[in-house]
Amino acid sequence: MMLRKDHWETLTLEELCEISVGSTPLRKNKDFWVNGTIPWFTIDDIRESGRIIRNTKQKITERALRETSLRLLPPETVLLCCTASLGEYAISKITITTNQQFIGLIMKDDRKIIPEYLFHYVSTLKNKLHELSGKTTIDFVPIYRIKNLEIPLPSIEEQKQIASLFQSIETAAELVEGQEKNLAILKKQLLKDLFGSSNKFGNSLTKQDFEPVKFEKLANNISERVEPKETDLDIYVVLEHLDPDCLTIERTGKPEDVIGTKLKIYKSDIIFGKRRAYLRKVAVSHFDGIASAHSMIMRANENNIEKDFLPYFMQSDTFMERAIQISEGSLSPTIKWKTLAAQEFVIPTKMKQPKLVEVFRQFDSTTQLLKQQKSTLKTLKQNLLDEILANVI
Numbered sequence: 318m319m320l321r322k323d324h325w326e327t328l329t330l331e332e333l334c335e336i337s338v339g340s341t342p343l344r345k346n347k348d349f350w351v352n353g354t355i356p357w358f359t360i361d362d363i364r365e366s367g368r369i370i371r372n373t374k375q376k377i378t379e380r381a382l383r384e385t386s387l388r389l390l391p392p393e394t395v396l397l398c399c400t401a402s403l404g405e406y407a408i409s410k411i412t413i414t415t416n417q418q419f420i421g422l423i424m425k426d427d428r429k430i431i432p433e434y435l436f437h438y439v440s441t442l443k444n445k446l447h448e449l450s451g452k453t454t455i456d457f458v459p460i461y462r463i464k465n466l467e468i469p470l471p472s473i474e475e476q477k478q479i480a481s482l483f484q485s486i487e488t489a490a491e492l493v494e495g496q497e498k499n500l501a502i503l504k505k506q507l508l509k510d511l512f513g514s515s516n517k518f519g520n521s522l523t524k525q526d527f528e529p530v531k532f533e534k535l536a537n538n539i540s541e542r543v544e545p546k547e548t549d550l551d552i553y554v555v556l557e558h559l560d561p562d563c564l565t566i567e568r569t570g571k572p573e574d575v576i577g578t579k580l581k582i583y584k585s586d587i588i589f590g591k592r593r594a595y596l597r598k599v600a601v602s603h604f605d606g607i608a609s610a611h612s613m614i615m616r617a618n619e620n621n622i623e624k625d626f627l628p629y630f631m632q633s634d635t636f637m638e639r640a641i642q643i644s645e646g647s648l649s650p651t652i653k654w655k656t657l658a659a660q661e662f663v664i665p666t667k668m669k670q671p672k673l674v675e676v677f678r679q680f681d682s683t684t685q686l687l688k689q690q691k692s693t694l695k696t697l698k699q700n701l702l703d704e705i706l707a708n709v710i
Contacts, residue, residue: 339415404443533658552606
């Protein structure tokens with residue numbers, strides 16, 4: 318692209334857009350929610366459907382719209398999060414309302430700026446918004462600071478070229494994400510068939526290939542204790558570091574950041590979230606370190622189960638649903654090892670497990686490749702944004 322940056326303007330967001338702040342109608346008032354038909358947007362819609370919003374999980378009623386400060390936002394409104402999940406963004410293809418985390422940016426003059434350009438430009442604002450956020454318990458950018466944000470403004474033709482370039486990258490990323498989701502669905506279904514009532518895996522297993530076994534025969538509970546400030550270990554894992562339905566640990570902390578006795582973990586140990594099991598957190602450690610006491614550290618009993626097969630069994634709906642059933646407590650339901658150890662499950666015999674491990678490893682390795690592709694595309698987009706907007710923002 319031949320961009321004539323010396324001809325670009327710089328205008329504030331307030332000069333370019335009407336800025337609308339969302340809100341949440343009173344939850345206790347059923348007249349605001351029951352049988353609602355008006356889309357009401359939250360961060361969950363991005364997490365579930367991506368950044369192009371064509372529907373929302375939640376709807377409000379006409380009465381909520383009349384009796385609250387909510388405003389209907391037209392299609393092609395750019396949505397920007399200015400608190401909590403700071404910097405998250407989307408664009409709506411439908412008439413919509415939003416909660417208070419998001420502001421709606423409505424173009425004042427399509428001869429000056431097009432929504433597609435602003436949508437891609439706001440993806441560069443996350444670090445800037447963190448710099449502008451107030452010093453409160455959560456990140457928050459006051460609306461007056463949002464209004465004064467300066468936006469580089471190419472010609473409309475250049476905006477279209479820039480938007481088209483980044484849309485092609487977004488489309489590629491969406492395709493990769495779709496593949497990742499489909500792979501996760503297929504893996505989950507295979508685990509359900511394998512450990513559920515049907516006990517099958519295609520045509521490769523019969524009922525004779527399964528046996529009942531108590532969990533205490535499959536795993537040992539490891540409860541070696543360690544004081545964070547008295548150890549040379551430099552990796553700490555809490556349940557927040559684990560992602561649901563993902564065996565890989567991609568985030569960690571430092572032992573010096575915590576106090577109190579913790580659990581020691583060794584490479585290949587399984588970390589299971591015994592607290593709030595409905596979050597489905599189980600992962601395999603690829604390092605020596607320490608873990609939160611809200612974890613349950615397990616090691617496969619290799620006399621009765623293949624070491625690499627146990628984590629896949631623990632990912633299954635059969636195991637997770639049982640874990641939820643036996644959890645104790647209302648506010649923060651937790652599992653006791655003694656109760657879990659006594660649970661009986663039907664699993665494939667040890668002789669059949671190595672082949673199954675190979676299959677599920679293929680799922681995981683392919684998923685990791687897809688994640689790397691998404692990361693590469695994200696980096697490509699950011700690098701291109703930085704290059705195109707260099708010496709302008």
